[in-house]
Amino acid sequence: MRRQKLIDAGRMQATRTSDCIRRNDMTIYRFLEDAQPELLDQIITLYRRAGWWPEEDADPLLVAQIIKGSHCFLAALDGQRLAGMGRVISDRASDAYIQDLTVHPDYRRRGIGTCLVNTLLKRLQTDGIPWIGLIAERNSFPFYIPFGFEKMPDSTPMLLRKS
Template sequence: MKIPTFTFLSDPMPEQISQITALYRAEGWWTADASDNPEMVAGIIAGSHCFMVATIGDEIIGMGRAISDRASDAYIQDVTVKDAYRDQGIGSEIIKLLVERLQGDGLCWIGLIAERGSHEFYMGLGFEKMPDSTPMLKIIPA
């Protein structure tokens, strides 16, 4: 197995934007018509507290990001690893490095919403279910 490199990305190149878009699509988070906007991807990266990619050579094989108010709270989201690279500890390392970065930046309340079937992964990394909480969403059409 080749050892991945983990990097905080702030100014992505066009090919990196293309690969990140493909990761969003592979997870079903974006449809083709809603995600053909490189400027939006660059804005997501720039607007995040931090955005991490895992790479082997020039191939982005995983990603994750954190958003925050930069004062007290942060949320981890968009964590994924390509199918061919799963179960190798890459996702765990992405989470570990994001948490370390957030803690280093003084943020101690770190939340996330675990997708169906993924809560045990996050619990194994020290996250706990939030008692008496329900994730909620409001989508406003563009």
């Protein structure tokens, strides 16, 4: 696989990988180390479009904390436009969870989600994290099967109820 470094600051910041290039696709996949002001509103919009955030959770400081606190936060960029995103939460030693993977509706069915997952999986492999999980939402689990994910029959996702 041919990989062309676009930005190199000691570790992969932005790359174009041959398996993520489609005809006429200029999408760049960049790991964000901190919140970039020009992307904050777009990240909030993607969280809302995915149905994960109500209006009151639209705090740019929260987005900055999410990016900073994640093992990695990956943005798919079409010029200055955020086409998709995904992040990983992890103990940085043994376990990792892919979370908040979404693609803007205008960019769906172009392979961007696939490239996001592949890039996150490669990063976790490079970082030496052996166990990778996720919670697939709204019957999206078939999307993850080609990557090697499978249902965990003896597990049930749970959420602590707010009082």
